[in-house]
Amino acid sequence: MPYRSGAYAFMQGARALLPLTPGVIPFGLVTGVMAIEMGLSPGMAMGMTILFYSGSAQMVALQLLHNGVLPVAIVVTALIINLRFIMYSASLAPHLHHLPRRWTWPLSYLLSDQSYALCTLKLSSGELGPFAHYFYAGTAVTMWLVWQVSVLAGVYLGASIPQDWSLSFAIPLSFLALLIPGxxxxxxxxxxxxxxxxxxxxxxxxxxxxxxxxxxxxxxxxxxxxxxxxxxxxxxxxxxxxxxx
The missing domain is CATH 1.10.287 (Helix Hairpins)
Known part of the structure; x- marks a missing residue:
């Protein structure tokens, strides 16, 4: 049954994303800790997080920065890692291409593995109706906020997080949780x-x-x-x- 309003669809999207946050938060914490360990200031770490908005690309870029790799090589590497988003965009385009740029540009920036996995099947089935982009925005904005706050927590609390928590183990589990239902x-x-x-x-x-x-x-x-x-x-x-x- 199609959603009855944009606000309702947005909230449903946000609620759909929340169960995935236990797998996202450890990833963000690890990224924040790594940024500080590599010598970045808190401001630089958060600026990089907002600019990249890609955990895997950010972690690889941090390692390359630490090793003194040329900036051009770092940019090319980040682009290669994020090539999957081209496939995501091509899959979502038939459902969202009619939107004006004030929608498509922010939604393109906010695209993530989690948002795509939650929305692609619903978009294909047509169950979201005319408010599909609001549902997508709900998942995307929630994911963005959770990621930014998680990295920020890692930046400022990294030294106090025990290493035996093995936070990095939660990263592949979060992606498995996205894969199985699809x-x-x-x-x-x-x-x-x-x-x-x-x-x-x-x-x-x-x-x-x-x-x-x-x-x-x-x-x-x-x-x-x-x-x-x-x-x-x-x-x-x-x-x-x-x-x-």
């Missing part, structure tokens, strides 16, 4: 299996290219399986029609 077909299961396998095999590639390789491999595998299923279904229908005649 596995609803043979194509999606195949994409996840191929992408996961490639991610493990390509983990040692430089500049975090393993992530890009796994993403592209998973997408291609899913598309192949989807097309094979469509061809099989088409052949079955034609066979049934032939027998009926």
């Amino acid at each position: 596995l609803q077909s043979r194509a999606s299961w195949c994409a996840a299996a191929v992408g996961g396998t490639l991610a493990v095999l390509a983990i040692k590639l430089p500049y975090n290219l393993g992530l890009v390789t796994a993403s592209l491999g998973g997408v291609l595998a899913g598309l192949v399986v989807e097309r094979l299923q469509a061809s099989s279904n088409s052949a079955s229908v034609e066979g049934a029609e032939g027998e009926a005649q």
Whole structure:
């Protein structure tokens, strides 16, 4: 049933994102701690967090900065890591392209793995109705706020966080929580299996290219399986029609 108002859709989006925050907060804390350990001031750390708004790219950029890598190489590396957002944007575009720029530009900046995972299935089903972009905004704004506050807490509380808490262990768990609900077909299961396998095999590639390789491999595998299923279904229908005649 479509949502009855923009405000209601926004609040529902925010509520949908909240259960994912236990996996996001440790990631933000680790990022904040790492920024200070690398020698950044609190102001620089938060400025970088607002500018990047990408935990994986920010952590890699911090490591490269610490190692004295050229700025151009750092920018290129961050762009490579975030190539997955091009695929996300292409998937969301058919549902949001009609919006004016005052909507599309902020929503593009606020795009995250969590927001995309929560919204893509709902957008495809049409259940969000004319207020779909409000639901997306609710998830995106909530995610942005949680991330910024988490990094800020890591910046100022990092030294007092015990190392035996193993906060980094929560990072892959948060992404697993996003992945499992989306596995609803043979194509999606195949994409996840191929992408996961490639991610493990390509983990040692430089500049975090393993992530890009796994993403592209998973997408291609899913598309192949989807097309094979469509061809099989088409052949079955034609066979049934032939027998009926």
